[in-house]
Amino acid sequence: MSMRTPLGTVLGLGSAKDGTTHFWHQRLTALANVPLSLFLVWFITRVGGLDRAEMIVVLGNPVVAGLMILSIFSIAWHMRLGLQVVIEDYVHGEATKILSLVIVNFFSIGVAVLSVVSVLKLSFGG
Amino acid sequence: MAQRSRPLSPHLEIYKPQITMVMSIVHRITGVGLVLGFALLTWWLVAAAWSEGALELVNTTMGSLPGQVILFGFTWALFHHMLGGIRHFIWDFGRGFSEKSRFGLAWFTIIGGVVLTGLVWALVAWL
Numbered sequence: 001m002s003m004r005t006p007l008g009t010v011l012g013l014g015s016a017k018d019g020t021t022h023f024w025h026q027r028l029t030a031l032a033n034v035p036l037s038l039f040l041v042w043f044i045t046r047v048g049g050l051d052r053a054e055m056i057v058v059l060g061n062p063v064v065a066g067l068m069i070l071s072i073f074s075i076a077w078h079m080r081l082g083l084q085v086v087i088e089d090y091v092h093g094e095a096t097k098i099l100s101l102v103i104v105n106f107f108s109i110g111v112a113v114l115s116v117v118s119v120l121k122l123s124f125g126g
Numbered sequence: 127m128a129q130r131s132r133p134l135s136p137h138l139e140i141y142k143p144q145i146t147m148v149m150s151i152v153h154r155i156t157g158v159g160l161v162l163g164f165a166l167l168t169w170w171l172v173a174a175a176w177s178e179g180a181l182e183l184v185n186t187t188m189g190s191l192p193g194q195v196i197l198f199g200f201t202w203a204l205f206h207h208m209l210g211g212i213r214h215f216i217w218d219f220g221r222g223f224s225e226k227s228r229f230g231l232a233w234f235t236i237i238g239g240v241v242l243t244g245l246v247w248a249l250v251a252w253l
Contacts, residue, residue, distance in 0.1 A: 044197075045250050111168040114171070
């Protein structure tokens with residue numbers, strides 16, 4: 001006999017209150033990252049080494065800038081989720097674990113926002 | 127109450143390394159490694175948005191031989207991690223669990239990662 005309340009069984013979210021959300025977001029971003037990182041590889045090989053004026057021309061194309069922003073968000077979120085799992089697996093001290101998770105969040109969101117703002121600035125003419 | 131360290135199940139050191147297990151470990155290592163790749167990407171984009179001088183520094187650094195070797199490494203890590211992820215998607219659909227498939231998928235990840243990396247760099251060199 002299950003010790004869970006009927007409501008708990010139906011909601012099925014577990015003690016962290018977000019159920020399979022972590023897994024689902026991990027897979028969703030993984031799927032998106034396949035085409036997006038192929039685009040990113042194309043972008044880096046095409047734009048790497050160019051000067052500002054040339055980068056502004058390439059990023060002035062809204063499709064290129066849009067795909068860059070999608071890539072940055074999707075990859076950064078995937079990175080945040082992945083690093084969280086690695087920390088939860090290997091960092092056992094409670095304080096160190098929480099501190100590490102805070103750093104992972106700050107880092108992931110930080111690099112994503114800095115990258116997106118930079119892409120937008122270049123896209124709008126540098 | 128004094129906390130005793132809990133017993134750990136003996137694991138890694140008693141197993142003979144298998145290709146599937148090595149791929150699992152490499153998937154994690156490439157994933158964590160790619161975080162540094164993202165940091166480099168951010169450095170590049172921010173520098174480009176910042177000033178010509180800052181961008182010039184990125185271009186000189188990444189255009190140098192060590193810089194190119196680092197980019198080559200990140201290209202491989204990205205493709206290896208991507209193919210490892212596709213392997214996980216196949217497992218998510220309940221396929222590919224037989225011994226033959228598991229080993230086949232491991233080799234698909236290894237060879238595919240190297241081939242795609244070589245392909246990208248060959249294209250960059252030729253075009």
